[in-house]
Amino acid sequence: MYKYDEIDQAIVDERVAQYRDQTRRYLAGELTDEEFRPLRLQNGLYIQRHAPMLRIAVPYGMLSSRQLHKLGDIAARYDRGYGHFTTRQNLQFNWVKLADTPKILEELAEVEMHALQTSGNCIRNITTDQFAGIAPDEIIDPRAVAEIMRQWSTFHPEFALLPRKFKIAVSGTKQDRAIVQAHDIGLEFYRDSENKMAIKVWVGGGLGRTPILGSVIREHLEWQHVLTYCEAIIRVYNLHGRRDNAYKARIKILVKALGIDEFRKQVEAEWAYLKDSPNTITEAELQRVGQYFTKMPYDTLPAHDASFDSAIASNPAFAAWVKRSVHPHQQAGYRAVTLSLKPHGHAPGDATSEQMHVVADLAEKYSFGELRVSHEQNLILADVKLSDLFSVWEQARAAGLATPNIGLLTDIICCPGGDFCSLANAKSIPIAEAIQQQFDNLDYLHDIGDIELNISGCMNACGHHHIGHIGILGVDKDGSEWYQVTIGGKQGNDASIGTVIGPSFAAEEMPGVVQRLIDVYLQERTDEERFIDTVRRIGVAPFKAHVYAKKEAAHV
């Protein structure tokens, strides 16, 4: 993975110094709350219900063992012994003290980490596929360009104060796993007819209050122009995006207001001036950064491993875990492993300090000292030998990281919600926990099969509820917490936004509602049909009828 040189290090060090002084001025009363707000936000610091929340950047989801050890230390010393991995592949601490934040950032800088632009109205952490570089369906590993873009977007002076937050995702696989269509800019890498690296550019997607899938603004962009083309897009947005209403300030609203054709025209007119300007990426720079993302020094291994095969045959628990948590790899004899941060009855995406140290050690021992965070809020060991899988499983299981539920109903994607977040309308973690308890039977979960359930505590949609096969949104009605349910949302190449099934529910009804949705699916499905396929085939109506029929009957 990428390693800092003295230039990268100087930037994070200078930022710590700058932020330390900003915090000092704020605490001394020299900066008002309003003036300090964008400064602290662009350093990842929110003021939350209980304490400030600090969001630390994990660029495109890549972490080293050393970095995760440091995060585990920080969790123990400055927080309450745990952290929360987010849908933007970042890590949040929920219990830090404002006065400690400069010190925390200084410690992070020691391991080449920062909290830059993890919040605020600027270009946010760039996200990608958690299997980048190892996925069998990968066409292009987008991480080198993602790193170049991370650097370019860091303190980009023209885009330091945009109308609203700005999210970019990159993907280079046949099956999109980075939700490029749900981002302000989505970059889909491919090889063009001349076998050169090219990019299909999506713009104006986003979830939040107004969920919209992006439109293609350019089918073919040569990779070296990606920075200047993004500058053209963001400049049009910076100048013309609405700043009078935060709910209408995302680029998707501008794209929709102008229409994609007019928006494209304005962007292309702008790009005519920017194209080939010095921010055009050179071959040399791509090569320099690309050296950090070359293949790992793999051993040459046979495609099969006898010890692994016999462990599968003799140990059903191990076999069940392998079925859900182990993923194919480009390299013979290697697999990727997802460590579940979704044990039943716990806050999805949370990891304790001890778990962070365990995972860091596992990565060190079995996966070249690196790991990834997925936007589904799990941790990935990307390069594990078949012959090591059993050991990894035993150690992960001992640390509570081997729930065999990856991609199943209880692998819930969930924001921190009303327990922590001051933006939330409703709690989300207790809903997730209640659903996990309702479905706490692994055989049954495996029978239900692949399904994605997403929960957001408010319109801001940090839990990506619109693209969950089942989506749950916390809403506020006259000061009490209710939950609106959507079905039929999906991430991927054939992404879709879910449909609301009807009036919202009280918290205690939610496990039953999910149960009834599953009942309809189990009754209606054909062989090999996943939940989402059934919804798409038969439509929302049968689900709606069953959920609300029961509800009305119960009220009689």
Place this chain on the structure above:
Amino acid sequence: MSNLIVGTTIVDDEWTLVKLPILGEETVRKQAGKVVLFKLTGEKSYTEEQIAATTIPARGKILVPLSVWIARRSELQARLAAGDLAIWLDTHEVLADLISAVDDINQLPLIGVHVERFADGRIFSIGNLLRTRYGYKNTLRAFGDVLRDQLFFLKRCGFDSYLIRADRSAEDALASLKDFSQPYQGAVDDKQPVWRRVNRQPASQP
């Protein structure tokens, strides 16, 4: 004491700022943020009455609103020729209107950009366009809600003059011009991104 920074020093302001008078109740529409609306409807943020009622000092160097310059150009032309006239615009005004309202942008010894709220980042694109698209070479001043924590960005976007908000110290603000020694991306002040500026070698062990 002056609160005006030019380059990296604090200097006295030789320009008199001319503002549109507020007649009656100020409309909410004048607040920043509705360029889309202006573009779609052609609606202006000021009235003919305001322009007509604007008082212009008879002598000295004057910094006048773009709308006043456009409407009262014949009256002001001689001041421009004498080098005593500069123009300012608001971040929600359309830059192309300024460009088409002068024969040569470099006739202006100074252009001011007024930022009503410090968080309004349009000022950065405006500075960038003036310097790169329109080749403006003279003094470019930010004024209004100008605070030290935005100075580094303003500098990188082509501003070289900053009128720090009256209740803050320009002296303190000077330090922020040096917040970062080697920024990543090319911008107006240094067009080369870092990878063209210095020879970056991969760290020893990738």
